[in-house]
Amino acid sequence: MSNASNNEYNLQGAKVAAFAGTEGQASGTFNDYSSTNPTAETETSSTPKTRKILILAANPTTTKPLRLDEEVREIDSVLQKAKKREQFQIKQHWAVRVRDVSHALLDEKPQIVHFSGHGAGEDGLVLENETGQITFVNAEALAGLFELFANHIECVVLNACYSEVQAKAIVNYIPYVIGMNKEIGDKAAIEFAVAFYDALGAGETIDFAYQVGCNAIRMAGIAEHLTPKLLKKE
Incomplete structure (x- = not known):
């Protein structure tokens, strides 16, 4: 279970x-x-379609505690207040294991996938096993998974340290992918995510929302505004 x-x-x-x-x-x-x-x-027929945001969160017991609950709560709050709030729906999956990812994609069919947790560069994103311990999913495996769902996913946000490695692989199949080119602190990660979805909720493009997110880090006085990287499928 x-x-x-x-x-x-x-x-x-x-x-x-x-x-x-x-x-x-x-x-x-x-x-x-x-x-x-x-x-x-x-x-x-001209009514904008609802964009479903699938949030996948993992913080194994043996890793540094992250403020994932605050991040998700703030994302939900800002979308609840958004000008175009009726166009967005959020689904959350917590303590995500490897097989939970594909199940969630199959079940939810999201347009935006947001991962919150730890990243380990070439080793992969950090998920959980059945006992809450660390398990890694590498870039090649993630890219292969997202290739299968490329018909409806428009954006993937990897809000985790050193996740640009996975972003570069996933962007071969998904139009927009955001990854982090180095370690990112809790505060910066939350500021970026909240501002990004605030802009989307106001009807802005993914490109512009990304810029708003980076600027929010800077406005908060955090020297990490160059850490998030937006990649686009060619």
Whole structure:
């Protein structure tokens, strides 16, 4: 049995419920709007699709404790307040093991994948085994996995130390990949992630959101704003 927890934050729920209640009060009955309004289909087709963000977090018991819970909480909070919050949905998987990664990708079908945890350069990203100890996943294996899901993933964020190695492999298949070119501290990692998703939530591009994230590190007075690297598929 997996020890990873899966918590869902649906940022659309409150707005959908409110709309349904308003419609019911106005008409008293449910009407099939699409059958009576010839422009309904066009309006629906132009509605932006929801972008699902899959957060994978791992902090094995034998590694340095990270403030992953704060990072994820702040990401969720900033998207809850975002101008385009109805366009985003967050899924969380914690204490991630190797096989949990492919299962989460199959189950969630995300557009953005965000990994929070430790990285070890050429050795790989640090995940957990069945007893919570360290296990590594190297760049080649990760790239092969993301190749299988390249039809719907648009961005991968590896918010972990020395993860540029994995980013360079993954970007062969995914349009945008962000990795760290050296060690990054908790504070800088959180500042970058929060500002990045704040910009996405405001409707900005991944390119611009990346720049906002790097600037947020600088604005916080942390000399690590050159650590995150955005790679683009050619």
